[in-house]
Amino acid sequence: MSAPQGFGSGGGLSPTTFLGTYSGSNPSSPANGYWWYRVDLGQIWANVNGSIIPIQSTGAVAIISSNTAIANTDVFNDIIVLPNVTLTIYGNIVFHGNVTILNGATLLSSNPNASSTASQTNNYSFLGNFYLNGTYEIAQYNTDNINSNLTIAMVLASAGANPTISGSGTLNIPSTVTITLNINLTYLGSPSLSGSGTLSIGSGYTLTINTNITWTFNLSGSGSISISSGYTLTIGANITVSNITIAGSGTLNVSSGYTLTVSANITLSISTISGSGTLSVSSGYTLTQGASITLSVSTVNIAGTWANAGYGITIPSGSTVTITITGSFTTASTPGTITVDGTCYWFGAMSPGTTGLPSFPLSIAGSGILVGSPSNSSSGGNSISLSSSTLSANGTSGGATGTGIAPYYKISSLSGSAIGKYALGNYNATATTYVTYVLIYIGTANTSFSINSSLIFTNGSEDIYGDGFSAYNSSGSAGTITITGTLYV
Numbered sequence: 001m002s003a004p005q006g007f008g009s010g011g012g013l014s015p016t017t018f019l020g021t022y023s024g025s026n027p028s029s030p031a032n033g034y035w036w037y038r039v040d041l042g043q044i045w046a047n048v049n050g051s052i053i054p055i056q057s058t059g060a061v062a063i064i065s066s067n068t069a070i071a072n073t074d075v076f077n078d079i080i081v082l083p084n085v086t087l088t089i090y091g092n093i094v095f096h097g098n099v100t101i102l103n104g105a106t107l108l109s110s111n112p113n114a115s116s117t118a119s120q121t122n123n124y125s126f127l128g129n130f131y132l133n134g135t136y137e138i139a140q141y142n143t144d145n146i147n148s149n150l151t152i153a154m155v156l157a158s159a160g161a162n163p164t165i166s167g168s169g170t171l172n173i174p175s176t177v178t179i180t181l182n183i184n185l186t187y188l189g190s191p192s193l194s195g196s197g198t199l200s201i202g203s204g205y206t207l208t209i210n211t212n213i214t215w216t217f218n219l220s221g222s223g224s225i226s227i228s229s230g231y232t233l234t235i236g237a238n239i240t241v242s243n244i245t246i247a248g249s250g251t252l253n254v255s256s257g258y259t260l261t262v263s264a265n266i267t268l269s270i271s272t273i274s275g276s277g278t279l280s281v282s283s284g285y286t287l288t289q290g291a292s293i294t295l296s297v298s299t300v301n302i303a304g305t306w307a308n309a310g311y312g313i314t315i316p317s318g319s320t321v322t323i324t325i326t327g328s329f330t331t332a333s334t335p336g337t338i339t340v341d342g343t344c345y346w347f348g349a350m351s352p353g354t355t356g357l358p359s360f361p362l363s364i365a366g367s368g369i370l371v372g373s374p375s376n377s378s379s380g381g382n383s384i385s386l387s388s389s390t391l392s393a394n395g396t397s398g399g400a401t402g403t404g405i406a407p408y409y410k411i412s413s414l415s416g417s418a419i420g421k422y423a424l425g426n427y428n429a430t431a432t433t434y435v436t437y438v439l440i441y442i443g444t445a446n447t448s449f450s451i452n453s454s455l456i457f458t459n460g461s462e463d464i465y466g467d468g469f470s471a472y473n474s475s476g477s478a479g480t481i482t483i484t485g486t487l488y489v
Contacts, residue, residue, distance in 0.1 A: 018100075018155045021082075026052055037063065037080070044080075064105075078128070081105040090122050090142070098128040101136065103161050109169065110139035119143065126150045132183065133161035138169030143194075145172045146179060153182040164188060173197030173217045181205055181223065187213065196237070201225065201244060209233050209250065219244050220264075227252060227270060235260045235277065246270050247290065254279060254297050262287050262304070273297050281306060283327060289313075289336075295321055296342070303327045308336045308362065315368065317341040320452075324376065325349040329361050339366040340443060345455060346372030352459045353436040355394065356476040357423045360439055364421065367443040369414065371451060374437055375460030378406040381488035384471055391473035392480045396427050402489045404465035408458035409438050411451040411485035416442035420478025425459075426489060430467035435459060436474045440481070453485065463489065 019027050019036040026045055027036060035046035043054040044061050062077040064087050072091035079097065081087045083104030090111035101107045111120035119141040125148040133154050138144055154161045165171070166189035173179055173195035182202040188210040193199075195216060201207055201223030209227045216237035219225070227233050227250030234253040240261045246252060247269035254260045254277030262281045269290035273279060278299040281287045285304040292312035296319035303326050310332030315321050325348030338344065350372060351359040364370060384398035391397050407426050416422055425436035437459035442449070463469070469489040473481050 037082070081107060081134070083134070089124070090120070092123045094125045094127065095130075096127050098131065099126060100131040100155055101134040102155065103133040105134040107132075107134070107136045108139065109137070109142050109144050109167075111142055114139065114141035116141060121145060123147055129153060131155045132163045132185070135162075135164045135166055137189075138165075138167035138171060140168040142167075142169035143172055144169065145174060145195075146177055147174065149178050149180075151180045151182055152185065162186075170194055173199065178220075180221070181207055184208070186210055193217065209248070214255075215239070218242070229271075232274075234275070241266060245290070256298075268293065281327070297321065300324070301326075302329065302348075305330060308332070310334055310336045312337050312339060313362070314339045315342045315344045315366070315370075317368065319343070321345070323347070331361050335362050337363040337365055338370070340364065340368040340370045340441060341366045342368045343449070344368070344370040344372075345452065346370060346439075347376040348374065350374045350437075350439065352425070352461075353423060353474065353476070355434045355474060356436065357421055357474055358436055358439045364441040365443070366441075369443060369449040369451075370439070370441040371411070371414070371455075371457065372439045373409075373457035373459065375406070375458050376456045377460065378408040378456055378458040378488070381405040381407065384469070384487040384489065386471060386483050386485050386487065388482055388484050389471070390480055390482050391424075391471065393473055393477040394475035395473050395480075396470040398487070399429070399468055399470050400487075400489050402428075402463050402465055402467045402469050404462055405488065406458050406460050406462050407469065407487065407489045408456045409485055409487050410453055410456060411438075411483060412453040413448050413450055413482075413484040414440060414442070415448045415482045416440070416445060416477075417479035417481075418445050419443060422477040422479075422481050423474035424457075424481070424483070425472045425474065426463070426487060427470045427472040428464065428467050429470060431464065434472055436472065442478070442481075445479075448482075451485070 017034045021037045023040045030047045064081040067086045069088040074094045076096045080100045086106040088108045114120040121143045123145045163185045168190040170192040175196040177197040180200040186208045193215045198218045201221040203222040205223040214234040214236040218240045220242040222243045224245040227248035229249040232251040238259045240263045242264035245267045249271040251272040254275035256276035259278040265286045267288045267290040272294040274296045276298045280301045281304040283303040288307040289311045294314045300323045305328045308331040319342035322345040329349035382400040384400045389397045422440040423436035424438040438457040471487045
């Protein structure tokens with residue numbers, strides 16, 4: 001008897017043709033190839049080329065209708081776990097057929113030898129499809145290695161679906177493996193995700209994070225990750241994100257020493273990006289901001305494009321964020337606002353002024369301090385020492401002969417007489433020309449802000465050798481600025 005439409009190779013079953021569970025009678029006029037489970041008989045039935053017959057006897061399908069354990073074996077049948085039933089697995093298992101976990105059922109990975117002093121590793125290969133309408137739970141002290149590329153989808157069943165990964169163990173994705181989610185999936189409890197492989201989320205699907213979790217693998221696909229309020233997704237390795245949309249009212253955290261690299265066009269609509277690591281956008285790609293965000297990750301490097309789209313960026317009190325843009329930064333016709341309540345150092349995506357203020361792509365607010373310049377690269381030069389030097393708007397201080405370098409400031413402290421924007425630069429007394437290139441926003445007047453004195457604030461353009469230079473406070477500054485630092489010319 002040949003396999004009808006809806007049946008997989010080798011007698012397997014297609015979950016897209018599953019009609020659900022029935023008792024006492026079969027469904028009315030099912031199409032050829034459709035199948036269902038008779039609860040009263042404990043059998044799978046199907047329309048096989050026009051005949052309504054039980055097919056479990058073919059040996060192609062194993063129905064798990066009571067709590068069962070499988071360990072250290074090859075499983076050649078398709079497996080279907082019924083609602084309110086737990087299939088416990090552990091050890092080394094190869095599933096050659098499809099695995100279907102119906103809504104209300106649980107696939108529990110729990111090695112009986114696992115303990116706080118002897119964690120256990122399980123190795124699973126899924127050579128067929130994995131249909132998760134119910135729960136995949138990884139018990140504490142268990143690590144599940146998924147040793148084959150795996151696609152997780154779901155059955156179109158009358159009982160519906162609530163696909164969930166839970167537990168307090170670890171799901172490990174090795175470097176050569178990709179797990180693809182073609183399903184809306186919730187991740188909850190306290191399971192860890194590890195490995196250096198790839199998690200791919202299919203278009204139109206969302207992985208919802210309802211737990212605090214650390215990831216170490218790459219993210220791809222064109223679906224979405226949603227981090228729920230009160231939860232944090234922590235990046236604990238150098239990983240790459242491709243195409244994914246990251247959203248939600250939770251937190252994306254990049255740990256110290258690690259970089260989250262965006263290597264595709266993605267949208268970030270997440271509430272908070274934090275951590276002591278680095279967020280990097282590769283050249284040729286665009287990170288689109290899809291909502292207002294709180295940004296406290298230590299370092300942001302944009303070699304591609306940050307498309308702000310007019311949304312707000314908040315640097316919270318107590319945070320220091322360094323943003324370096326060697327690519328581009330765009331915003332809407334009505335610019336977004338960067339609210340700096342902490343400290344922000346900004347390099348790139350600016351143009352110098354003459355006596356006025358340098359250009360800046362965003363509106364600025366907040367109670368903290370922002371210091372930025374078009375570039376952060378220059379060296380050498382003669383110095384003009386500024387020790388608590390007070391420069392009124394359009395005022396100058398000190399003097400030195402230029403050496404032909406791109407003039408730059410190194411600053412250790414700043415204060416301003418009023419809240420608002422200021423700009424520092426240099427006055428060429430020989431040529432009687434002005435240039436401003438250090439944009440400063442001061443959010444609290446008459447307060448001394450400490451500045452990282454190792455940073456270089458420069459226009460990046462070489463000036464004239466042998467001319468006389470002085471420090472200069474823009475005529476467009478909000479008031480008098482007091483600076484401790486050095487201007488090199």
